[in-house]
Amino acid sequence: MFEEKPQVDEQTKDMLVSFVQETIDSLDAAEPKVGELETVQNDETVNTIFRVFHTIKGIAGFFGLSKLTALTHQAEALLDLIRKQKQLQSADTITLIYDNFDLLREIVSSIALNFHDGGFEDKIQLNVERLHKKSKELTDLTANNDESAESRQSIIQLDLSMKKEEALNEIAANLLEQSLIDEESIPEEMMERFVISAYEMVNETENVLLEISKTSDAGESLNILFRNIHNLKGNAGFMQFSEVEKLCMQAETILDNLRKGEIDLNGGVSDFLFEQIDEIRNEINKAVQSKSKKKSEKEEQPWRAETKYIEPQPASIEEPPIIEANESESIVSKVANEAQKSIGSQIQRKDIRVDTQKLDALFDLVGELITLETMITKNPDLEGLDLPSFSKNANMLNKVIRELQEVTMAIRMTPLESLFNKMKRLVRDLALKSKKKVDLVIIGADTEMDKNIIEAISDPLVHIIRNSVDHGIESPKARLSAGKKESGTITLSAGYQGNEIIISILDDGGGLNKNKILQKARERGLLKEAADKYTDSEIYNLIFEAGFSTADKVTDISGRGVGMDVVRKNIDKLHGSIRIESVEKVRTQFTLRIPLTLAILDSMMILVGDVKYAIPIVAIKEALQPMASQISVTMDGLELIKVRDEIYPVIRLHEFLGKTPRYHSLEAGILIIIESRESKVCFFVDEILGQQQAVVKGLSDYVGKVKGVTGCMILSNGEVGLILDPDLIIKHALYDQPGFIN
Numbered sequence: 001m002f003e004e005k006p007q008v009d010e011q012t013k014d015m016l017v018s019f020v021q022e023t024i025d026s027l028d029a030a031e032p033k034v035g036e037l038e039t040v041q042n043d044e045t046v047n048t049i050f051r052v053f054h055t056i057k058g059i060a061g062f063f064g065l066s067k068l069t070a071l072t073h074q075a076e077a078l079l080d081l082i083r084k085q086k087q088l089q090s091a092d093t094i095t096l097i098y099d100n101f102d103l104l105r106e107i108v109s110s111i112a113l114n115f116h117d118g119g120f121e122d123k124i125q126l127n128v129e130r131l132h133k134k135s136k137e138l139t140d141l142t143a144n145n146d147e148s149a150e151s152r153q154s155i156i157q158l159d160l161s162m163k164k165e166e167a168l169n170e171i172a173a174n175l176l177e178q179s180l181i182d183e184e185s186i187p188e189e190m191m192e193r194f195v196i197s198a199y200e201m202v203n204e205t206e207n208v209l210l211e212i213s214k215t216s217d218a219g220e221s222l223n224i225l226f227r228n229i230h231n232l233k234g235n236a237g238f239m240q241f242s243e244v245e246k247l248c249m250q251a252e253t254i255l256d257n258l259r260k261g262e263i264d265l266n267g268g269v270s271d272f273l274f275e276q277i278d279e280i281r282n283e284i285n286k287a288v289q290s291k292s293k294k295k296s297e298k299e300e301q302p303w304r305a306e307t308k309y310i311e312p313q314p315a316s317i318e319e320p321p322i323i324e325a326n327e328s329e330s331i332v333s334k335v336a337n338e339a340q341k342s343i344g345s346q347i348q349r350k351d352i353r354v355d356t357q358k359l360d361a362l363f364d365l366v367g368e369l370i371t372l373e374t375m376i377t378k379n380p381d382l383e384g385l386d387l388p389s390f391s392k393n394a395n396m397l398n399k400v401i402r403e404l405q406e407v408t409m410a411i412r413m414t415p416l417e418s419l420f421n422k423m424k425r426l427v428r429d430l431a432l433k434s435k436k437k438v439d440l441v442i443i444g445a446d447t448e449m450d451k452n453i454i455e456a457i458s459d460p461l462v463h464i465i466r467n468s469v470d471h472g473i474e475s476p477k478a479r480l481s482a483g484k485k486e487s488g489t490i491t492l493s494a495g496y497q498g499n500e501i502i503i504s505i506l507d508d509g510g511g512l513n514k515n516k517i518l519q520k521a522r523e524r525g526l527l528k529e530a531a532d533k534y535t536d537s538e539i540y541n542l543i544f545e546a547g548f549s550t551a552d553k554v555t556d557i558s559g560r561g562v563g564m565d566v567v568r569k570n571i572d573k574l575h576g577s578i579r580i581e582s583v584e585k586v587r588t589q590f591t592l593r594i595p596l597t598l599a600i601l602d603s604m605m606i607l608v609g610d611v612k613y614a615i616p617i618v619a620i621k622e623a624l625q626p627m628a629s630q631i632s633v634t635m636d637g638l639e640l641i642k643v644r645d646e647i648y649p650v651i652r653l654h655e656f657l658g659k660t661p662r663y664h665s666l667e668a669g670i671l672i673i674i675e676s677r678e679s680k681v682c683f684f685v686d687e688i689l690g691q692q693q694a695v696v697k698g699l700s701d702y703v704g705k706v707k708g709v710t711g712c713m714i715l716s717n718g719e720v721g722l723i724l725d726p727d728l729i730i731k732h733a734l735y736d737q738p739g740f741i742n
Helices: 010-038 043-062 066-085 091-114 121-141 148-153 165-178 188-212 220-238 242-260 267-293 334-342 356-377 388-412 417-434 451-472 476-481 514-523 536-544 564-573 653-657 726-735
Strands: 413-415 438-443 448-450 488-497 500-507 577-583 587-595 600-608 611-616 620-624 631-633 639-643 646-652 670-675 680-685 687-695 709-714 720-724
Touching (some): 010 091, 010 417, 043 066, 043 220, 220 242, 356 388, 356 600, 356 709, 451 564, 536 577, 646 653, 653 726
Parallel strands (some): 438 488, 646 680
Antiparallel strands (some): 413 448, 500 587, 600 687
C-alpha cells in the first residue's frame, strides 16, 4: 500500500513555500551562533537558537506537519536545558545541534516540492532519540541543582510512531505556557515581524469571514480561518501578548466547532467572530503601543555602507539580520490602516520577497534597454545632423537608464554574510576531523556582491579553506613547538576596490613549501625551465594544475589534487583572478579579485584595422599619442614606451588579432596604457571611438573560444562586437603560456 499524499489547496501551497523560505533564512541566520556555545555562554545566543526551533515547531503544528513538529519539539527541549544550565557545551552537543539544522533544511526543502513532511521517518526517529539521550545526559549532570526537577519534567519521551498529532500539539501548547521568555530580550526586529504578520492574518481572517458569511458552503475557508487564528495565538503567546492569546483561543474554539459541524455559522456566531477580530486588532494595537513606549528611538540603519578593502585584522564584524516581510495582497480595512499608523514608522514594510528568476529577467531587460538606447542615440544615420532637441532628450534618456541600471544592479546585490557564516561551520567540522584547533575571523561580511557571483564563488572558498585547515594550519603540538599559539587562525575578509571585490583567505599556518612544490612539478613534467628561473608567484601557481597535490597521504578532507584546479577554473569563468602569497612556516594568503557584476560593464570602443572592439574601462589607465623620443626597442625586438619615467612594453593589437592596421608607426596611432592584475603594458590601436556600456553576451558554442576575447556585445549599428580581455592578451602576447589560450 502506498501512503496517500495529503491534498493541499493552492493557497496553502503558497503559504508552505513562504514557510520554507522563512525557515531556511532563520536557519542560516542562527547557525553561526551554534558554534559560539562551545566557547561563549551567552543567554541571547542560546535564546536565538531556541527561538528558531520554537518558531518552526509552532508553524509546523499549524500546517499539520507532525513529523517536523516532533523533531523541533525535542530539539527545543534540549535548548531549554542548555539555557538553564548556563555553561559551555561539549563538541558532541554542538555537532548534534548542527546535524539537526542540516536535517531541518533537508525536510523543509522537500516540503517546498511535495507539501508534506513524509519520507524522513527514519532520520527523524534517529535524531529524536539522539536529542532525547543528550537531554537526559544534561539532566543527569544537573541532578543536584534546584532546577533539576523542572529540567527533567521538560524531557518528554515522544511517540516515535508520529501518529499522535493532537498530543504533540497539546505538549507544544503546555511548553509554550511554561516557557520563561524575558520580555525585554525580544528583539525589535522580531516585534516588527510579529506585528506585520499579525495584521496580515487578522485582515485575511476578516475578509474570508466576510466571504463565507454570504454562502452556505464554507468548505476549506473554515480551515483557513482556523489556521490563521491558531498561528496568531501561538505567536502572541511567544511574544507575551496574553490578551491577544486569550481572544484567539476563544475564536479558535468556535472555529473548531464550526469545522466539526457541531454548530452552524448563523448570525450570532458570525457576529461573535467579527467582534473577536475587532478585539484582537485593538489588543494588538494596545500591546504594541505599550511595548513601543519602553524602547528608545534608534537611528535608521543606512541601506548600504561602502566598504573599502583592508588588510585582514583579527576582529570579527557581525551585522544585524535583515528582517523581511512579505507584501500582503489582502484588502486592508480602515480600522487596520488606522491601527498600523498608530505605531508609526516602526512597522513600515521595507522588504518584499521576489522570485530570483524575475530579478534576472528584469536585469536582462535593462541590458536590452541599454543596447537599444545605444543603437538609437548613436545611429549612423544621425551623424552630421544638428539635432539639439534630440540630443537633449537622448541625454535625459541616458540618465534615466543609468539610474535604472544602478537600481536593478543594487537589487541583485546581497551581503556576503550568509556565505561567510557557512564557512564557520565548515572550519569547525574540518578542525574536529583533523584534530586541530582553528579559529575563523570574519571581516567585511556586509560587503555586497551580485547574488549569482556569490553562488559561483562558494565552491572555490570551500576548497581554499579546506586546504588551509588540512595543509596550512599545523597540529596543536607542532604549533607549540614552533612557538605559536595552540589554535591556528584563518582570517576571511572582503571589501571593495574599484569595480571589484577583494576576498582574502589568510592563515597563520606553515606556509607553502616551494621545494616540495617544485619536486612534485618536476615529477609530473610540469617544469619547462630550470627551477631557478621561476618566481615565487609562478611556483605557487603550479598548485592550480589539475591533479596536483603535495599531500603525503590522502585523507577524507583533501590530498587527491582535485580542488585547486577547480578553484582556478571557477574564478576564470567569473573573469576574476587569484593570487597566492606565502611565507614558509609563517602564513599563506589567497587573494581573489572578482568583478562586482558580470552582465554590464563600461567599455572603451577602439578601432583595430576596420574592426571595432571593446576594452573594459576598469583596465585602462590613460591613452596617449607618443612622440618618437619616448619609444625604444630592445635587442630581441620588444618595443617599449616611456611615460613619466615608467617603462611599458607595447603590444600591437593588430598583430595579436590578425588584422591589417591603418597605421604601422606608433607615433601615428594611439597607445592605451593597460593596468592588468599582473603587469602594466600599452596596447597599440588605430583609433579610440569613445565610451559605451557593454551588455556582455557569451560566445556561442558554435564559435567556441576566441583567444583574448571574453564575450561579445551589440554595437550601435546593430552588429556584434567582441569584448577583449586584457589579462588574457598580455599573458599570451608577452609570456606565451602554452595552453593558456586556445
